[in-house]
Amino acid sequence: MSFIKSLLNFLSGSSDTDVKKSNRIAKTFNILKSQNRKALIPFITAGDPNPQVTVPLMHQLVHSGANIIELGVPFSDPMADGPTIQRSSERALKHHVSLNDVLDMVNEFRKTDSRTPIVLMGYANPIEAMGYGSFAAKAKQCGIDGVLIVDYPPEESEKWVECLDQQGIDAIFLLSPTTPQQRIEQVAKVARGYVYYVSLKGVTGASHLDLQDVSDMLAKLRQHISLPIGVGFGIRDGATAKAVASLADAVVVGSRIIEEIEKSTEAEILDKGGNLLNTLRKAIDEN
Amino acid sequence: MNAYDLPNKEGHFGPYGGIFVAETLISALEDLRKQYEFYRSDPDFLAEFAYELKHYVGRPSPIYHAKRWSEHLGGAQILLKREDLNHTGAHKINNTIGQALLARRMGKKRVIAETGAGQHGVASATVAARYGMECVVYMGSEDVKRQATNVYRMKLLGATVIPVESGSRTLKDALNEAMRDWVTNVEDTFYIIGTVAGPHPYPMMVRDFQVVIGTEAKAQMQEDFQRQPDALIACVGGGSNAIGLFYPYIDDANVRLIGVEAAGKGIDTNQHAATLSTGKPGVLHGNRTYLIQDENGQIIETHSISAGLDYPGVGPEHAWLKDCGRAEYVAITDDEALDAFHTLCRYEGIMPALESSHALAYAAKYAPTLSKDKLLLVNLSGRGDKDMATVAQMSGLTL
Numbered sequence: 241m242s243f244i245k246s247l248l249n250f251l252s253g254s255s256d257t258d259v260k261k262s263n264r265i266a267k268t269f270n271i272l273k274s275q276n277r278k279a280l281i282p283f284i285t286a287g288d289p290n291p292q293v294t295v296p297l298m299h300q301l302v303h304s305g306a307n308i309i310e311l312g313v314p315f316s317d318p319m320a321d322g323p324t325i326q327r328s329s330e331r332a333l334k335h336h337v338s339l340n341d342v343l344d345m346v347n348e349f350r351k352t353d354s355r356t357p358i359v360l361m362g363y364a365n366p367i368e369a370m371g372y373g374s375f376a377a378k379a380k381q382c383g384i385d386g387v388l389i390v391d392y393p394p395e396e397s398e399k400w401v402e403c404l405d406q407q408g409i410d411a412i413f414l415l416s417p418t419t420p421q422q423r424i425e426q427v428a429k430v431a432r433g434y435v436y437y438v439s440l441k442g443v444t445g446a447s448h449l450d451l452q453d454v455s456d457m458l459a460k461l462r463q464h465i466s467l468p469i470g471v472g473f474g475i476r477d478g479a480t481a482k483a484v485a486s487l488a489d490a491v492v493v494g495s496r497i498i499e500e501i502e503k504s505t506e507a508e509i510l511d512k513g514g515n516l517l518n519t520l521r522k523a524i525d526e527n
Numbered sequence: 528m529n530a531y532d533l534p535n536k537e538g539h540f541g542p543y544g545g546i547f548v549a550e551t552l553i554s555a556l557e558d559l560r561k562q563y564e565f566y567r568s569d570p571d572f573l574a575e576f577a578y579e580l581k582h583y584v585g586r587p588s589p590i591y592h593a594k595r596w597s598e599h600l601g602g603a604q605i606l607l608k609r610e611d612l613n614h615t616g617a618h619k620i621n622n623t624i625g626q627a628l629l630a631r632r633m634g635k636k637r638v639i640a641e642t643g644a645g646q647h648g649v650a651s652a653t654v655a656a657r658y659g660m661e662c663v664v665y666m667g668s669e670d671v672k673r674q675a676t677n678v679y680r681m682k683l684l685g686a687t688v689i690p691v692e693s694g695s696r697t698l699k700d701a702l703n704e705a706m707r708d709w710v711t712n713v714e715d716t717f718y719i720i721g722t723v724a725g726p727h728p729y730p731m732m733v734r735d736f737q738v739v740i741g742t743e744a745k746a747q748m749q750e751d752f753q754r755q756p757d758a759l760i761a762c763v764g765g766g767s768n769a770i771g772l773f774y775p776y777i778d779d780a781n782v783r784l785i786g787v788e789a790a791g792k793g794i795d796t797n798q799h800a801a802t803l804s805t806g807k808p809g810v811l812h813g814n815r816t817y818l819i820q821d822e823n824g825q826i827i828e829t830h831s832i833s834a835g836l837d838y839p840g841v842g843p844e845h846a847w848l849k850d851c852g853r854a855e856y857v858a859i860t861d862d863e864a865l866d867a868f869h870t871l872c873r874y875e876g877i878m879p880a881l882e883s884s885h886a887l888a889y890a891a892k893y894a895p896t897l898s899k900d901k902l903l904l905v906n907l908s909g910r911g912d913k914d915m916a917t918v919a920q921m922s923g924l925t926l
Contacts, residue, residue, distance in 0.1 A: 369809060
C-alpha cells in the first residue's frame, strides 16, 4: 500500500516527506516558464451535472493537460455569467451542492493530487454566509490555493484579502478591457497568484475576441503587473487558445467545456472533457 | 443641515451598500458616480427635473385625509400621500425621470430596466418615449403572466419587453439579466434601476429622486395640519417609496418610521418576501444588505401577492435604518393586504396597488390602538388598476 501511495505521490509530483502545500500556483507558473510553456486553466462548475462526476473530471482534466483548475461554486444568481455557466450552476444546485460540498470535493481530489493548484471561483454570498475566517481556514485545510470571487472587487476586499493572506491562499482578481490605468495599479497591489484578464465586455460565453485588443491591453497591464496574466472569455477552440497563449501566461477556458459536458451523456463526460482539453493543450504547445 | 449623511463616499450605509460587482461594471459605475455627483447639485439639472415633475408627472401629489375609513377604524386619523395620482399611476416615475435626464446628459441613447409588477417598466418605457430613447425592459416570465396589462402598456409605449426564463423567473432574475445586458452594452446603454438597491450610486441616486415625496409631505403637513404626523407607514420591497417618504424625517426623532414588508402566506411559512423581518445580511445585486437565503447562502425564491414586493433583498439604507433602530419593519400577509385593498375601495373610492395595500393593512391594525388625535401618514405608492386580474382571481372570478 505505501508503495502505491508513494508511486501516486511521485506521479503527481510530490513525495511523502515533502508535500509542499503553499504556493502551488507560483510553483506551477515557474515550472512552465522554465519550460517555455503556457498554462491551461479549465473552469468547471462543481457538481455539474452531478456531484459524483466532479472529482474524476478534475483528475481527467489534469491528465489531459490542465495546469490549474478553476472550480466554480454554484450560486443561485450568477450575474456575471452567460446562459451556459448559469445552466451549469442550476444543474449543480438541483443536487444542493453547497460551498461545504465543494470544499469536500477538493479535499477528495487532494488525496491523489497534491500538485495541481485549485482555484475556487464564485460569488460573494456563499462566502458571506460561511464567514471569511472560517472559509479561509477550511479552504486551507482542503488544499485550495486561490479564490476568485467575482463580486468582491478590490474596493470591497480589504478584510477578505487579509483573511486569505493569513492562510497563504491567493486572492485572485479580474481585470477587464474597461479597467482604467490607475485602477490597474490598484489591482496590482492586492492581486496574488495570477491576474485574470477578462478579454471581452459582457458575460461569460460571449463569442467574439479581438486579438489585437488583447495584445494591446496585455502590454499595458504588464507595465504594472508582475504576476502571470491569464486570459479568459471567448476561447472557443484550438486556434483561439493558441493565439491567446502566444500573448498571455495562461489560457482560461470555461463555457466551451461546460458546453461539452452539456452535450455528453454521463458516461461520456470524462472522455469528451478530456478530448477537448487535449486539443487545446496541443494547440497551445505548438507556439 | 441634515445630521444624517449617508452613504459615505464609498457608498456604504454602515456595513451595508457598497459596490459588489464584477470588474467589467466598475468603470461604468465610476463614470455614473462622477456624473451624478456633478448633476445632483447642478442648478440646470435640478430645474429641469423639477419642471418635469410638475408639468409631466403632475406633482405635487396631494395628502388626502381618509376620514370615513379613519372613522370606521375608530382610532388615529389616516392620511394618504397620493402617489397613485402621478402620471403612470405610481411613485416609480419620479425616479425614471431623474435617471432619464441623467442618461441624456451622459449621451446614452438606449435605456434598459428590470421590472417586477411592471410599474417601473412602464415608468421607464414612458420616459424613454418622452425623451426619444430606445427602451428594453427585462421581466421575469412568471411576472409577465401575472401582469399582462402592464406588459401590453410597455409595448404600446414602444418598449421591447424581454421575458426572463432563468432562476425563479421573477424580479431578481430580471435584475440579473439587466445587469448582463448592461455589462455587454455599457458604452451606449444606461441602466435605470427601479429601486434603492444595486451598487453605489444607485441606492443614493434613486433615493434622491424619490425624496420629493417626503419633502412635499413635510410642507403639506405643516400647511394643512400645522404639525407633522406621528408615524409614516410605507410598503417595502426594494424600498424606494418608503425611503422617499422617510428620508426628510430621519432626523425628526418623534416621527416613527414604519416599513411594511410582504409576509405572503405568513412569515413562518417559506412563502413570503419579508427580508428585514426574517433575512440575514449578505451580498446580492451589487450591495450588502439583508437577504432571504438558505444556510449555504443561496437566494431563496420569495412569494407575495404583489409582484412589486416579491424580492429577496432590500435597499441597503433600510438595512441600516433597521440595525440602528431608527425605522421599524413589520410584515403583512397576502390576505391582510387584500382586505385593505377592498376596504379602501369601499370606504374611500380609491383603488390602491396591492403593494401599497400592505402599508394600508398595517395602518388599519395600528390606527385603532391610538387616540383619534394621532396622525398616520401612509404612502399610497400606486394605484390598483394593474392588479384587478389578480384580485378577481383571488376572489374566484375571471375577467
